[in-house]
Amino acid sequence: MNTTIETILSHRSIRKFKDQSIDSETLNTLLNCARAASSSSNLQCVSVLRVSSEENRALLAEYAGNQAYVAGASEFLVFCADFNRHQQIVPDAKLGFIEQTLIGAVDCALMAQNCLVAAESLGLGGVYIGGLRNNPDKVSALLNLPEHVFPMFGLCLGYPDQDPGLKPRLPLELIVHEDSYQEMDKDVLAQYDDTMRNYYRERTQGKNEQSWSEQISNTVSKEARPFMMDRLNQQGFAKK
Template identity: 65%
Template sequence: MNHTIETILEHRSIRKFTHQTIDDALLTTILNCAIAASTSSFIQCVSIIRVCQQDRRETLAQLAGGQAYVASAAEFFVFCADFNRHKQIHPEAQLGFTEQTLIGAIDAALMAQNALLAAESLGLGGVYIGGIRNNPQAVSDLLEMPSHVIPLFGLCLGYPDQHPEKKPRLPQSLVIHQEAYQPELDKQILNDYDNQTRHYYRNRSNGNKDMSWSEQITTALNKEARPFMKDFIHNKGFSTR
């Protein structure tokens, strides 16, 4: 096993950071790693907004659901799907296709994962902030995003001030399908994983959270999440056709 694999397998979300800043040269390297990620058809339809002003950080922390580490992390970035740049290059560009929305989301995720892995390999930690989509219009207004740019998620980076237990992932037997999709879920393997997840939550919460993975997704998928997103992305020029 090499250092790259060890870094990947040791991933855990960090939500508490020291006050140490990230050296400019180090940050440049991390961002270069992000930009080096694969991009569909070389379209390169992602922009990253680095937010340094403390008042903006604090506003974003509240808009993201009161996640204080958005304000306290050494660095905070917002990853955006961006076709405004392309519109400026080619004003007659045909935009609004759902496939373009998917490309923007996929490319942004690849860039962010490159950035986080690079950061973790250098002794830093981070956490993704999907809560940016709790109030997408307010985030868009705050960060002055024009049409054809939408915020997808945030990323906190900094030096860890905690070492949380790793959250267990689904085993390969439930994720990897051989040759074709296997429709029957192995209930025994799922039950074992549910027990593992329940044990993790009990340890993490000092016994205050007692929930299996199946119970968690039942709760999460029992209601519509962020129903305003469809209208928001339409108004921004995404997935209109």
Template identity: 70%
Template structure:
């Protein structure tokens, strides 16, 4: 395998960091890697907010569900979908379409994935913070996000002070289909559920034993963030 593939396959979410700072050269390389990501129709509809103010970091940690590593990590970036820049270029630009919301989310994810892979290749670690969407209005106000800019998620980056196992992903048999969508192989799922249950048991010292099927059954038993549609519309997204 190539070093790039080895870096990708060894990904773990890091939630504990040392106090060591990231160099300007490292940070610039991470940001440049994010900027190099593919962008739909060359629209380039994303912005990154680097948050260094300690008070704002602490508030963002609280908004995200009291995730302390948001405040503790060497770097914290907020990835945003951004069509405000386009309105500054063309004030009568046609924005607000649902497709543009998708483009902003997809392109933002591509940028963030590039950033984290670059960071991991430098010996750093990180974790994405979707919890910012628990309080998107407060995040937007804190970061002074204008019309047509929404926070998608955050990204903590720093030197790891933990060494967690690689979390088992769905096997290719359940993810990859050929020519058409095929029925799920229940035997493959059961085997995967066993691996996930063992992963949690080992990771938590026996305090948590849950299969993937059990986990998503709980997650999808209720609506997540029911306020999100109204927030998107309030910022001018998905109104058409």
């Protein structure tokens, strides 16, 4: 074990922050860590919007489904897939392919995760905000995002004012397949469901006793932001 691995294995999302700012040198370090991530074909198709205006933070918190920590975090970064730069350099660039949406989403995730791991290594904490995709049109308008720029998710960062326990993950037996795809071992899943039920029972003083299967059933039984194709198209993404 080294400190990098300890940091990664200690990850938990932080949703309550101290009223303590992140100094500019530290923030620059975190952004440089984001910048150091791998990038598909070195396209570097990500823009990061640092939202410092209190007014805009409050609006983004609302757009994200009233997630107060979007306004309360010391820093709020919006990771956007950005092919606008490419179009400026290559005016007849062939854009709008769904492959570029995938590349943009992957590059955003890699940069953001570098940023969050670096933050956690310095005693900071954070949480991603996919809730921004509840209202990508409003978010895009507020942040003046041009065509070919799409807000994938936000990231709250700050000094933790809470100490939540680690959320247990699916065991490796269910995630890692050797050579060919294996059928899911239902006994291993049942054990994990028990683990999660206990985790939520403890974390919510008995108010929530959902297993993981129940939890994901609630999520995948609903349509997943069915407006997304239209919104992506509006910004010049996923047209073909």
